[in-house]
Amino acid sequence: MARRLLKLTVNGRDREDAVDDHALLVDHLRGIGLTGVKQGCDAGECGACTVLVDGEPRLACITLAASVEGQRVETIESLAQNGRMSRLQAAFHEKLGTQCGFCTPGMIMSAEALLRRHAQPSEREIRAALGGNVCRCTGYVKIVESVQCACAAAAGA
Amino acid sequence: MDxxxxxxxxxxxxxxxxxxxxxxxxxxxIAGGTDLVPNLRRGLDAPATLVDITGIAALTALDLDRAPRVIGAGATLAHLAGDPRIGDEYPALAQAAAEVAAPAHRNAGTLGGNLCLDTRCVFYNQSEWWRASNGYCLKRRGDTCHVAPHGKRCHAAFSGDVAPALIVLGAEVEIASVDGMRRLPLAALYRDDGAKHLALAPGELIVAVHVPPAATGSHSAYGKARVRGSVDFPLAGVAMAVAFDGARIARLDVALTGTNSNALSLAGTETLVGRAADDATLAALGNLVAKQVSPMRTTVTASNYRRRVASVLVQRLLRNLAAEHATD
Incomplete structure (x- = not known):
């Protein structure tokens, strides 16, 4: 079975791991302990596995690990600093954007990419950016409010 | 998943x-892998080697200052949807790219990948276990098309959004292989056979799309019906390019996706040239679409709905573009 040494920058740290050529990014990330990357539909349809690759949202369950060689990968684990939640995480906590929690890492990573591009997005832009993230609790109103709350916190800071 | x-x-x-x-x-x-990886995981193919072309920088280049414009096949759909130069000159292309799946798919998915999207069917896009239990199907490992058991071919539907837009814009594809390069009008890339829908020989690779400059005063748009507005393949997708002479249609090109095994170029639009985009013209255009599309039972949505929605979409596009022209 073909294997290779894979160099990635994961959550700001360079690492090199032996992976199968056919390994999926979701399995690789979870295998190195980043279990915040969730396996939902596992078919590229629900967004639970959303991570950032070079700053853009990608679905780890339909991405070959070896295809992002040399790139920067960010997962939900990168957001909290020194034990303090990021603005988005705190907003999801305060505004009850997290219900069962399973879709939350993907939702937050999609929202994180949006807010980096666009500090004050409209509700429409928030909904478009989260369009590929499915919440099976169907609590979309609270999720959108959470992202808006994080924007308001950023504007007030 | 498997x-x-x-x-x-x-x-x-x-x-x-x-x-x-x-x-x-x-x-x-393999490029973005958004279509191929789920299909491989369902056992729909088992290649010995995958050639990942995302490391080829030349494939992502856009040259929009020459005629024809050249768009690298490796350009992402997110890029096509977001580049204002594309949106200004080729609204249909930008709109079609923006309507493919969801943002994370568009960040990975490429122009060439969307043009070469595999055909889709409820009897095909299933797990190995599901398909084995059903005796497989004509598209892979079986000898019967469950959609049309008495037919001789596979009826899986072509579902790429970008192809119809580029067809009405007059695009050609540039294809590379060890034998050299060749060019093909995009419409000729597709065959109305779900199991062999691409006219590519083994080993051929689409490297770029050539698009003639949009004529001054021409208009284009793409419209799509799907189950969920935020994600999903088209139940029907319609692209239109139209030019007017005063209030009358001077040229009209329409292409469709999601309804046939190929990206369908609508025949007979020349019969509408010289007419105003009034109710009678819209109805005639809607009829052309309803007669030429052949949606089969390849989705969980009824075939007749897809035929009717395609007809509605094409009329809506012409009405909107005529209104856009009137305000120019």
């Missing part, structure tokens, strides 16, 4: 190297 088959992954850095790798038996190309 586990991934084992393969060797190659990452060439130029087209010649990619072509040499693709000339070997049982090699397949």
């Amino acid at each position: 586990t991934m088959c084992a393969f060797e992954l190659k990452r060439p850095t130029n087209v010649a190297e990619a072509s040499a790798l693709l000339a070997k038996p049982n090699a397949r190309v």
Whole structure:
């Protein structure tokens, strides 16, 4: 079975791991302990596995690990600093954007990419950016409010 | 979902190297992987080698200052949707790219990948276990098309959004292989057979799309019906390019996706040239679409709904573009 040494920058740290050529990014990330990357539909349809690759949202369950060689990968684990939640995480906590929690890492990573591009997005832009993230609790109103709350916190800071 | 088959992954850095790798038996190309990876995980193919072309920088280049414009096949759908130069000159292309799946798919998915999207069917896009239980199907490993058991061909539907837009814009595809380069009008890339819908020989790779400059005063748009507005393949997708002479149609091109096994170029639009985009013209255009599309039972949505929604979409596009022209 073909294997290779894979160099990635994961959550700001360079690492090199032996992976199968056919390994999926979701399995690789979870295998190195980043279990915040969730396996939902596992078919590229629900967004639970959303991570950032070079700053853009990608679905780890339909991405070959070896295809992002040399790139920067960010997962939900990168957001909290020194034990303090990021603005988005705190907003999801305060505004009850997290219900069962399973879709939350993907939702937050999609929202994180949006807010980096666009500090004050409209509700429409928030909904478009989260369009590929499915919440099976169907609590979309609270999720959108959470992202808006994080924007308001950023504007007030 | 099923586990991934084992393969060797190659990452060439130029087209010649990619072509040499693709000339070997049982090699397949992969770019964004948003279509291919789920299909591989469902056991719909088991290549020995995957040739990942995302490391070929030349494939992502856009040259929009020359005629024809050249768009690299490796450009992402997110790029096409977001580049204002594309949106200004080719609204249909930007709109079609923006309507493919969801943002994370568009960040990975490429122009060439969307043009080469596999055809889709409820009897095909299923797990190995599901398909085995159903005796497989004509598209893979079986001998019966469950959609049309008495027919002789596979009826899986072509579902790429970008192809109809580029067809009405008059695009050609540039294809590379170890034998050299060739060009093909995009419409000729597609065949109305769900199991062999691409007119590409083994080892051939689409490297770029050539699009003639949009004529001054021409208008284009893409419209799509799907189950969920935020994600999903088209139940029907319609692209239109139209030019007017005063209030009358001077030229009209329409292409469709999601309804046939190919990207369908609508025939007979020349019969509407010289007419105003009034109710009678809209109805005539809607009839042309309803007669030529052949949606089959390849989705969970009824075929007749897809025929009717395609007809509605085409009328809506012409009405909107005529209104856009009137305000120019």
